[in-house]
Amino acid sequence: MKKIILSLSLIAAITAGAIWFTNAFLSDTEATAGNTFAAGTIDLKIDNESYYNGVLNPGTSWQTKNLKTGDFFFDFHDLKPGDYGEDTISLIVNDNPAWACLAMAITKDDDNITLRPEIKAG
Numbered sequence: 001m002k003k004i005i006l007s008l009s010l011i012a013a014i015t016a017g018a019i020w021f022t023n024a025f026l027s028d029t030e031a032t033a034g035n036t037f038a039a040g041t042i043d044l045k046i047d048n049e050s051y052y053n054g055v056l057n058p059g060t061s062w063q064t065k066n067l068k069t070g071d072f073f074f075d076f077h078d079l080k081p082g083d084y085g086e087d088t089i090s091l092i093v094n095d096n097p098a099w100a101c102l103a104m105a106i107t108k109d110d111d112n113i114t115l116r117p118e119i120k121a122g
Helices: 002-026 116-121
Strands: 044-052 060-064 085-093
Touching: none
Parallel strands: none
Antiparallel strands: 044 060, 044 085
């Protein structure tokens, strides 16, 4: 009988503690007057250096600036097997701490057929 009473007392204490903790954790309220919550702003600038077959490509390279319609990071024509290139994109933010996450996607594919050199190359 003593063990049963001790067990029930322990269960009751744990239940009361859980209820008290949950109530304290989920029911906090604060009242303030005249305060403002605002997020900061960033001034994002981008520069780009693009090389095609080891030669600077001025059509897709630019100094630090704001992007506008018609600015392309990648705009290569007549690509062939064996061609190579490199594109360095720099994101510059000077006024506030910032973090970037980039997701690249192919938006257009003009390749209609597979040629013999492409088949050989894999």
